[in-house]
Amino acid sequence: MKELNTALVVTLLLGLLVQCSTTPLDRDLSHLPYTPEPYEVKVPEGFPRLEVPEDNPITKAGVALGQKLFFDPILSADSTMSCVNCHLPYFALTDVEATSVGIDGLRGRRSSMSLLNVAFYNTGLFWDGRSPSLEAQALEPVEDTLELHHKWVDLVPQLREHAEYPALFRAAFGIQNTAEINKELAAKAIAQFERVQISDGRAKFDRVMQGEATFTPDEAAGYDMFFDVTNEFPDAECGHCHNVPLFTTNEYFNNGITAAATPEDFPDPGLGGVTGNPYDMGKFRAPSLRNITLTAPYMHDGRFKTLSEVLDHYNQGGQTSANVSPLIRPLKLSEVEKRQIIAFLHTLTDRKFVNHRR
Ligand code: HEC
Ligand code: HEC
Numbered sequence: 124m125k126e127l128n129t130a131l132v133v134t135l136l137l138g139l140l141v142q143c144s145t146t147p148l149d150r151d152l153s154h155l156p157y158t159p160e161p162y163e164v165k166v167p168e169g170f171p172r173l174e175v176p177e178d179n180p181i182t183k184a185g186v187a188l189g190q191k192l193f194f195d196p197i198l199s200a201d202s203t204m205s206c207v208n209c210h211l212p213y214f215a216l217t218d219v220e221a222t223s224v225g226i227d228g229l230r231g232r233r234s235s236m237s238l239l240n241v242a243f244y245n246t247g248l249f250w251d252g253r254s255p256s257l258e259a260q261a262l263e264p265v266e267d268t269l270e271l272h273h274k275w276v277d278l279v280p281q282l283r284e285h286a287e288y289p290a291l292f293r294a295a296f297g298i299q300n301t302a303e304i305n306k307e308l309a310a311k312a313i314a315q316f317e318r319v320q321i322s323d324g325r326a327k328f329d330r331v332m333q334g335e336a337t338f339t340p341d342e343a344a345g346y347d348m349f350f351d352v353t354n355e356f357p358d359a360e361c362g363h364c365h366n367v368p369l370f371t372t373n374e375y376f377n378n379g380i381t382a383a384a385t386p387e388d389f390p391d392p393g394l395g396g397v398t399g400n401p402y403d404m405g406k407f408r409a410p411s412l413r414n415i416t417l418t419a420p421y422m423h424d425g426r427f428k429t430l431s432e433v434l435d436h437y438n439q440g441g442q443t444s445a446n447v448s449p450l451i452r453p454l455k456l457s458e459v460e461k462r463q464i465i466a467f468l469h470t471l472t473d474r475k476f477v478n479h480r481r
Pocket of ligand 1: 165193198204205206207208209210223224225226231233234236238240241244247248249250251257260261264270271313317342444
């Protein structure tokens with residue numbers, strides 16, 4: 124009798140368990156609120172206009188959903204990692220590794236990138252420009268074997284069955300049913316969250332430009348060389364590729380960090396790997412230098428540990444290859460002048476933004 128009872132209890136319990144775990148995938152959500160409110164984006168004076176795709180307007184609920192996804196390890200196969208692991212808010216949304224490590228401990232060949240002001244990088248995303256939009260980009264890390272190594276076909280059901288996500292997708296996109304949750308909507312929400320990560324325009328550089336602060340003599344000398352303002356100091360050429368207001372022109376250059384006898388010799392072809400054009404081999408997007416003091420190590424492969432090493436590179440005039448930019452040439456800067464340029468780069472640090480996000 125006792126055994127029979129135990130068997131009965133076990134059977135009943137099993138039945139209950141099975142019932143609990145089979146939440147229907149298509150649950151009606153139409154009774155939940157959907158009252159989209161536009162998210163007010165503050166773009167600092169002098170910044171470019173914020174382009175927002177017509178089919179993905181920025182709403183408060185969209186940004187909130189995107190933020191939750193960005194931080195949620197549910198995005199990775201073993202639930203250990205999310206976007207934020209490689210795009211840490213404190214480091215202006217990059218990581219501190221030379222090249223990034225994904226969930227399987229595998230190291231990618233490239234350094235993570237700052238996501239600050241990413242909405243304005245309109246000439247292709249990634250170091251080589253291979254992704255056309257934030258919406259397209261957000262689909263990639265989830266399935267990248269060196270990053271989150273998950274599969275959208277497995278992740279989407281997890282989101283549909285989740286305790287919180289269905290209501291958040293409803294609030295963000297007005298879907299009627301959990302069955303409408305898909306990777307495209309997840310990517311749209313992440314893109315909305317990324318699009319609002321914008322400088323507050325209060326770095327010391329900005330305050331000096333607005334007449335609210337003044338450079339120290341070293342910063343002023345560095346500024347002069349960076350933009351070649353007067354003939355008093357040598358021209359360091361930086362401003363041609365890292366121009367205001369974002370401290371990038373969004374263009375692709377070979378800045379001479381790799382010696383290459385032929386276009387095939389670049390270990391990472393960069394833009395050339397995307398376009399197939401030999402002239403583009405070894406070219407990378409000039410990154411923004413805003414918050415550059417927080418995002419060491421430097422360059423697409425993180426080869427330079429400090430800004431001092433970066434300045435030594437530019438000062439020596441770089442390595443030889445056919446398509447290296449003519450702006451890369453021996454600059455003849457003294458040790459003091461190199462330090463002054465670094466002092467100027469420190470004025471691009473937007474501590475308010477960084478602390479706020481933390
Ligand atoms: C394992 C580390 C890692 C994870 C996880 C990761 N990223 Fe990245 N991210 C990188 C690296 C490395 C690059 C540069 C890759 C390249 O150029 O090929 C990058 C580049 C980007 C860029 C391009 C920025 C620009 O200026 O062009 C965006 C946007 C981005 N990541 C967003 C995300 C989002 C969203 C997620 C989560 C869904 C995510 N990343 C997860 C490492 C990571
Ligand atoms: C010909 C255009 C060009 C000039 C001139 C130039 N840069 Fe760059 N810069 C680039 C490119 C392209 C990259 C990215 C290269 C890569 O990663 O392979 C880069 C990368 C950097 C980085 C690393 C950014 C990061 O996120 O890792 C720093 C710092 C930097 N440049 C500072 C300077 C300074 C300071 C000067 C002037 C002394 C200067 N640059 C002149 C094009 C240029």
